[in-house]
Amino acid sequence: MSVGEAVETEPRRRRPGRAIRFALTITGVLLLLFGVPWWTLVGAGNDWPTGVFVTGTIVFAVALVSFPVLMFLGHGPRHRDGPSVVADTTLGVIWVLFVWSIIGQLLVLVLTIAGVDAPARSRVATAAVLVISLVLLGWGTVEARRVPRVRRVEVVLPRLGAGLDGLRLVLLTDTHYGPIERSRWSRGVTEVVNTLDADVVAHTGDIADGEVAQRRSQAAPLADIRASMARVYVTGNHEYFSGAQRWVEHMAALGWEALHNRHVVVTRGGDSLVIAGVDDRTAAGSGVPGHHTDHEAALSGADPALPVLLLAHQPQQIQGAVAHGVDLQISGHTHGGQMWPFHYLVRLDQPVLQGLSRHSERTQLYTSRGTGFWGPPFRIFAPSEITLLTLRSA
Structure with a gap:
């Protein structure tokens, strides 16, 4: 057997074990995610009447069993919108209940130390968890569905020529057009962008969940966005679940430059700026022909004396930007965590959560909290944004 054959056949022998481990991991996560709220709200010393206990247990059991089925139907190959909305909303609700149920158990401990008897202490904690969760979910719904506020940031690029000083770049990212119809919201975003007198408008991916x-x-409202110099777009990881090449072609049809490992040059007042884009870091493993992150191709033929603005969906792609002498990378992907305290998990995978950061003497990174939302239709302590970056020369 050749080395090539060994590499080819090795994954096949491991697949059953990997599948079992994956299934066990998912099962454990779901039992924890649904079990902790059940324990806090239904069990755990509340001493509810039998009818309340049984009804609550049935509700959690049905939600637990149906959730993975709905997720598969909603986010599987067919992108069925009805199951997706139910599954995503369930995920958001159960996440908030999970987080505050853990905090609720701390409240039970405090009340126990204070001498409050059972079941009063458990019922007080249950009431607190429910009230706080309902308030946060209501507020989070409003935050997710509103047109984002404009976040204004100035970025100094020492290599930027004086002719381009004050260039206005509007960043959109993670619009995630999805199973909840948001055409009106999309038109609202376009209206806001068109008030900002943008020279360049950039979309750094995760444009939609679905074909x-x-x-x-x-x-469709993206076609009406105005920019005096360029409208540019790169793919995010979610494009690779939803027909990435078709989205690249559709954005081009809407009048946007799809920076599929390529660049354009904008010029004003005798000075120029290279605007480059690379595919998302998941592109190479997606199986979509010709899609992969390629900084060298994106900058091929560019004058090395010119400053470079790079569109890359994920902040983690900053390593490639540093290696290739990029002046400013703009990214999204993190959603600013979207639902507290999920941002702690995001930071395990990404170098930054949001905002402007420096990663070498030359290279800076701006990470947007995102324009829309993914999945759960809630934003909690992580507001969305339309970003206006004003570029300044030294």
């Missing part, structure tokens, strides 16, 4: 044919109406 072009499913999300065409929600994406």
